Amino acid sequence: ESEQARLLKAAETFVRDYAREHAGAVDPDARLREIADEVAAKGTYAHTPEELTYGAQVAWRNSARCIGRLYWNNLMVRDLRHLAHPDDIARECFEHLRLATNGGRIRPVISVFAPDAPGRPAARILGEQLVRYADDPRSAERRARAQELGWKGGEEPFEVLPLLIQATPESDPEFYELPEDAVLEVPLTHPHRPDFAALGLRWYAVPAVADMTLEIGGISYPAAPFNGWYMGTEIGSRNLADADRYDQLPAVAQLFGLDASDERTLWRDRALVELNLAVLHSFARVGVTIADHHTESTRFLAHIERENRHGRAVPTDWTWIVPPLSGAATAVFHRYYDPPDPLARPAFLYRPTPWA
Amino acid sequence: ESEQARLLKAAETFVRDYAREHAGAVDPDARLREIADEVAAKGTYAHTPEELTYGAQVAWRNSARCIGRLYWNNLMVRDLRHLAHPDDIARECFEHLRLATNGGRIRPVISVFAPDAPGRPAARILGEQLVRYADDPRSAERRARAQELGWKGGEEPFEVLPLLIQATPESDPEFYELPEDAVLEVPLTHPHRPDFAALGLRWYAVPAVADMTLEIGGISYPAAPFNGWYMGTEIGSRNLADADRYDQLPAVAQLFGLDASDERTLWRDRALVELNLAVLHSFARVGVTIADHHTESTRFLAHIERENRHGRAVPTDWTWIVPPLSGAATAVFHRYYDPPDPLARPAFLYRPTPWA
Ligand code: HEM
Ligand code: HEM
Numbered sequence: 047e048s049e050q051a052r053l054l055k056a057a058e059t060f061v062r063d064y065a066r067e068h069a070g071a072v073d074p075d076a077r078l079r080e081i082a083d084e085v086a087a088k089g090t091y092a093h094t095p096e097e098l099t100y101g102a103q104v105a106w107r108n109s110a111r112c113i114g115r116l117y118w119n120n121l122m123v124r125d126l127r128h129l130a131h132p133d134d135i136a137r138e139c140f141e142h143l144r145l146a147t148n149g150g151r152i153r154p155v156i157s158v159f160a161p162d163a164p165g166r167p168a169a170r171i172l173g174e175q176l177v178r179y180a181d182d183p184r185s186a187e188r189r190a191r192a193q194e195l196g197w198k199g200g201e202e203p204f205e206v207l208p209l210l211i212q213a214t215p216e217s218d219p220e221f222y223e224l225p226e227d228a229v230l231e232v233p234l235t236h237p238h239r240p241d242f243a244a245l246g247l248r249w250y251a252v253p254a255v256a257d258m259t260l261e262i263g264g265i266s267y268p269a270a271p272f273n274g275w276y277m278g279t280e281i282g283s284r285n286l287a288d289a290d291r292y293d294q295l296p297a298v299a300q301l302f303g304l305d306a307s308d309e310r311t312l313w314r315d316r317a318l319v320e321l322n323l324a325v326l327h328s329f330a331r332v333g334v335t336i337a338d339h340h341t342e343s344t345r346f347l348a349h350i351e352r353e354n355r356h357g358r359a360v361p362t363d364w365t366w367i368v369p370p371l372s373g374a375a376t377a378v379f380h381r382y383y384d385p386p387d388p389l390a391r392p393a394f395l396y397r398p399t400p401w402a
Numbered sequence: 403e404s405e406q407a408r409l410l411k412a413a414e415t416f417v418r419d420y421a422r423e424h425a426g427a428v429d430p431d432a433r434l435r436e437i438a439d440e441v442a443a444k445g446t447y448a449h450t451p452e453e454l455t456y457g458a459q460v461a462w463r464n465s466a467r468c469i470g471r472l473y474w475n476n477l478m479v480r481d482l483r484h485l486a487h488p489d490d491i492a493r494e495c496f497e498h499l500r501l502a503t504n505g506g507r508i509r510p511v512i513s514v515f516a517p518d519a520p521g522r523p524a525a526r527i528l529g530e531q532l533v534r535y536a537d538d539p540r541s542a543e544r545r546a547r548a549q550e551l552g553w554k555g556g557e558e559p560f561e562v563l564p565l566l567i568q569a570t571p572e573s574d575p576e577f578y579e580l581p582e583d584a585v586l587e588v589p590l591t592h593p594h595r596p597d598f599a600a601l602g603l604r605w606y607a608v609p610a611v612a613d614m615t616l617e618i619g620g621i622s623y624p625a626a627p628f629n630g631w632y633m634g635t636e637i638g639s640r641n642l643a644d645a646d647r648y649d650q651l652p653a654v655a656q657l658f659g660l661d662a663s664d665e666r667t668l669w670r671d672r673a674l675v676e677l678n679l680a681v682l683h684s685f686a687r688v689g690v691t692i693a694d695h696h697t698e699s700t701r702f703l704a705h706i707e708r709e710n711r712h713g714r715a716v717p718t719d720w721t722w723i724v725p726p727l728s729g730a731a732t733a734v735f736h737r738y739y740d741p742p743d744p745l746a747r748p749a750f751l752y753r754p755t756p757w758a
Contacts, residue, residue, distance in 0.1 A: 283730050295731070309696040310682045312675055315728045319671045326666045340665040364721055370735065372671045374639050374726030375651070 049164065050085055056264030056391065057081050057091065064100055071096075089164040092127070093262060099123040101262030101392040102156050102270070107353075108393050110386035111366035113342050113378070114154075114274045116349035121272075122155045130160035130169055132211035135269055136222035139176055139209060139256075142271060143228040146252045150230065152275035152335035158260065159269035170268050170400040172210040172219055176254040177229055180205040183290055195221045204231075204248050211269075215401045232332055236324040245297055249281045249325070251334045258394040268397070275335040277342045282322030283370040294321060318371060339369035343376040350383075359384040405520065406441055412620030412747065413437050413447065420456055427452075445520040448483070449618060455479040457618030457748040458512050458626070463709075464749050466742035467722035469698050469734070470510075470630045472705035477628075478511045486516035486525055488567035491625055492578035495532055495565055495612075498627060499584040502608045506586065508631035508691035514616065515625035526624050526756040528566040528575055532610040533585055536561040539646055551577045560587075560604050567625075571757045588688055592680040601653055605637045605681070607690045614750040624753070631691040633698045638678030639726040650677060678727060695725035699732040706739075715740040 058078055065074035084091040093101060099121075107118040122145070126138050138157055146155040160168040173188040180189045180200040185207055189200055192208050195218065199205050206229055212219040230251040236242030254273035259266050286292040295317045299306045302320055304313035329336035337345075346367065350360045362383030373379050414434055421430035440447040449457060463474040478501070482494050494513055502511040516524040529544040536545045536556040541563060545556055548564050551574065555561050562585055568575040586607040592598030610629035615622050642648040651673045655662045658676055660669035685692035693701075702723065706716045718739035729735050 283728075288730065288736075290736075309694045310686065312679050312682070312694070314696060314731045315675045315678065318728055318731055319668055319675055322671065323668050326668070330666065338665045338668070340670060365724075368721075368729070370728075370730030372639075372674050372727060373724070373729050374644065375670045375674055379726065380644070380646075 050089065053085055053090070053264040054082060057085075060097070060101065060263030060391065063104070064097055067100070068096075090161075090265065093265065095125050098125055098127070098158060098262070102158060102260060102272075105260055105262065105392035105394050106154075106156075106272070108361065108387075108390045110361045110363040110390075112274075113277065113346045113367050113369075114337075115360075116345045116352075117154060117274075118349075120154060122153055124155065124157040126157050126159050127161065127267075130213075132169055132213050132220045132222075135159050135169055135171065135211050136209050136220070139171070139222075139271060140225055140228040142273075143176060143224070143252055143254065146254065146273045147228075147230045150251070150333040150335065152252060152273075154272070154274045155254075156260070156270055156272035158267050160267075162266040162268060167215065167401065168268055169211055169213045171256040171271060172212055172400055173207065174255065174257050176209065176256050176271055176273075177224065177250040177252060178207050179203075179250075180207050182285070182292065191219065192221050195219065197221050197223075203246060206250070212400065230334065232328050232334055234324045234328045235331065236320065237327045239301070239320075241301060242320075242324055245294070245301065247286060247292075247294065247324075249276075249285065251276075251329070253280065255394075257397065257400070259397055260392065261395055262392040268400075272394070275337060276329070277337045277339055277369070278322055278326045278329070279339045279369045279371045282325040283318055286321060286325075287318060322371060339371060339376055343369065343378040347377050361386045361390060406445065409441055409446070409620040410438060413441075416453070416457065416619030416747065419460070420453055423456070424452075446517075446621065449621065451481050454481055454483070454514060454618070458514060458616060458628075461616055461618065461748035461750050462510075462628070464717065464743075464746045466717045466719040466746075468630075469633065469702045469723050469725075470693075471716075472701045472708075473510060473630075474705075476510060478509055480511065480513040482513050482515050483517065483623075486569075488525055488569050488576040488578075491515050491525055491527065491567050492565050492576070495527070495578075495627060496581055496584040498629075499532060499580070499608055499610065502610065502629045503584075503586045506607070506689040506691065508608060508629075510628070510630045512616070512626055512628035514623050516623075518622040518624060523571065523757065524624055525567055525569045527612040527627060528568055528756055529563065530611065530613050532565065532612050532627055532629075533580065533606040533608065534563050535559075535606075536563050538641070538648065547575065548577050551575065553577050553579075559602060562606070568756065586690065588684050588690055590680045590684045591687065592676065593683045595657065595676075598657060598676075598680055601650070601657065603642060603648075603650065603680075605632075605641065607632075607685070609636065611750075613753065613756070615753055616748065617751055618748040624756075628750070631693060632685070633693045633695055633725070634678055634682045634685070635695045635725045635727045638681040639674055642677060642681075643674060674727060695727060695732055699725065699734040703733050717742045717746060 061074045061077050065072050081091045102123045103119050103121045142157040162168050178185045181203050206224050208221040208223045210219040210221050231248050234247040252273050254271050256271040259268045260270035286294045298317040298321050299313045305311045306313045353360045363386045368379050417430045417433050421428050437447045458479045459475050459477045498513045518524050534541045537559050562580050564577040564579045566575040566577050587604050590603040608629050610627050612627040615624045616626035642650045654673040654677050655669045661667045662669045709716045719742045724735050
């Protein structure tokens with residue numbers, strides 16, 4: 047099967063899905079003839095703005111690991127396909143963060159930059175998220191890479207790493223410091239313990255995944271950063287708590303005077319609750335959107351109901367949907383789901399390496 | 403494929419596995435000829451006591467949902483295959499509980515009663531576990547059944563249900579009150595809150611699953627109750643906490659003065675920690691074996707290492723192994739496992755209904 051045949055097949059599935067979900071808006075046969083002509087001439091085709099918006103939204107809807115899908119059709123889709131140069135991508139990533147931050151009322155946004163074309167892969171953003179900290183063990187590679195390229199930071203705790211954008215597999219990445227006005231951060235305080243602030247913990251407001259490829263109708267958009275708002279446990283039970291991340295449970299336990307010499311005191315479980323409480327409290331205090339895992343679980347079940355009413359399955363990965371804190375106390379724990387479908391498209395896909 | 407052919411095939415796999423794991427102890431070809439003769443004559447065959455012990459232990463080892471498998475070859479196997487009458491089964495179930503309880507130092511035990519034979523299914527124990535309470539919503543059916551049969555209890559909280567044992571699909575079950583000396587119970591207290599006791603919560607010491615069929619080498623043992631010790635979260639995060647079980651989080655929250663009007667106070671998470679702490683504390687206080695989920699997680703990873711050193715896979719169901727409390731804070735959360743193998747034998751199998 048040739049590359050073009052594969053592309054046309056994927057386009058056909060996508061266009062027919064689009065037409066089915068937008069009754070009367072488009073003649074799929076006509077549109078597919080158009081695409082076939084374009085592919086024959088150029089080896090690829092361009093989505094209409096409407097297709098792009100729909101495609102990105104459905105990629106979210108198809109994300110089996112995402113508990114936040116209730117709002118899938120409220121995704122703000124920024125059509126930036128005309129931008130391929132790292133400077134332009136960086137500038138618009140900053141703008142993405144400003145739009146998403148929205149003064150604290152976080153909005154789900156995706157910025158779609160130039161897609162891959164046959165024999166001409168598009169630029170890649172290196173690193174998991176637009177905003178990451180230099181002292182997060184998970185970002186060690188990005189930090190080293192930035193320093194190799196001449197970045198001078200990385201000494202302070204919670205220092206925001208520069209964006210790394212690579213134009214082609216052969217070129218070195220460029221690095222771009224994030225402007226201060228693009229990165230809203232929340233210092234962590236605790237509702238009942240003023241001395242919690244002395245731990246010096248903080249986190250950023252907008253989780254924007256930058257290293258997944260958005261695939262729509264056979265077209266790959268490798269630079270398509272997207273964000274939602276945080277669910278508190280991502281910060282309180284993982285980023286700040288995991289032993290191979292910020293590993294803060296021992297420090298929190300000490301602050302609260304917990305006996306960490308014996309697992310049976312459940313000091314880890316107690317420290318987790320305090321840390322998660324601090325996260326939710328601190329975001330609320332400075333007016334930044336964040337969801338607790340109980341509420342987000344209830345919303346997710348509402349999402350399933352609504353999707354089922356529309357006759358759609360909701361492929362779901364239980365192991366990712368069940369929150370990492372108090373699993374069985376959330377509504378999502380106690381049921382089975384439609385199985386994830388790795389072939390579902392549109393989708394956000396992992397890349398083993400940026401260029402593979 | 404005839405029933406006998408299926409049985410001989412299963413026996414062959416089992417006997418060869420047994421022989422491989424007991425080098426020199428048995429000539430598998432000779433043993434298989436013996437089995438073939440027996441099956442030809444009677445339509446079934448009997449395991450040697452050694453085969454039964456090994457089979458039950460490996461059924462445990464193969465239990466993809468069990469985090470407690472480190473001790474799989476310390477399972478005490480009671481060979482009670484000569485017993486098929488409900489009276490005898492009941493009496494030996496009581497003895498099982500006494501042996502397992504062992505004054506608080508819980509021992510893993512299985513009691514294997516008469517197997518199914520062609521056209522002659524063996525007796526069944528009805529109900530999930532040997533010990534269950536009448537006011538546990540999960541035992542509503544057993545309670546109703548017991549009352550239909552003439553059981554007079556069921557008015558008090560945490561009343562132990564009688565055993566229901568059914569000799570044949572056609573006969574009514576018999577019911578048997580559990581003698582007091584067979585059921586050790588633990589009243590729940592909290593290390594820092596004397597008023598916790600006023601909630602009136604308690605739980606039994608020995609979780610003994612009674613409704614799974616032990617299948618070894620093609621032979622089905624439907625009455626083969628087995629027990630380990632409790633992992634605290636089973637009681638503190640599920641039995642007493644689940645909304646469709648004892649639903650105690652609101653009461654615990656009230657006792658601790660938590661603000662349950664807003665999910666963001668994490669009152670559920672906090673109440674869970676208190677409840678789980680009370681469970682671990684109370685069992686320890688009265689000298690009954692119980693494991694916390696952190697320790698049991700570490701042991702399970704030690705189990706995997708040891709099994710791998712013996713060249714064996716450890717089929718594992720992540721969704722059951724990761725504890726329902728503070729999932730990501732346990733060592734078992736952060737990895738992948740060998741996938742469960744529904745065809746692995748020996749095994750403990752579900753039955754859709756007692757006789758199916
Ligand atoms: C609106 C609020 C949102 C919430 C609360 C939310 C929540 C989550 C959570 C908790 C995870 C698991 C993260 C982890 O454990 O690492 C997740 C994963 C994911 N979400 Fe969402 N999400 C939101 C918006 C979005 C949006 C806007 C998109 C895409 C347009 C998206 C796509 C995904 C994908 C692809 C994953 C899987 C990531 C991976 O495999 O690493 N989510 N989401
Ligand atoms: C020695 C201490 C043991 C511990 C701490 C332990 C722990 C656990 C836990 C926490 C579960 C999940 C229960 C649930 O969520 O409902 C489980 C499931 C299971 N365990 Fe163990 N276990 C132990 C001993 C045993 C023994 C002795 C056997 C059999 C000989 C066994 C066989 C199983 C099986 C078959 C399941 C799955 C039950 C089902 O599917 O409903 N376990 N175990």
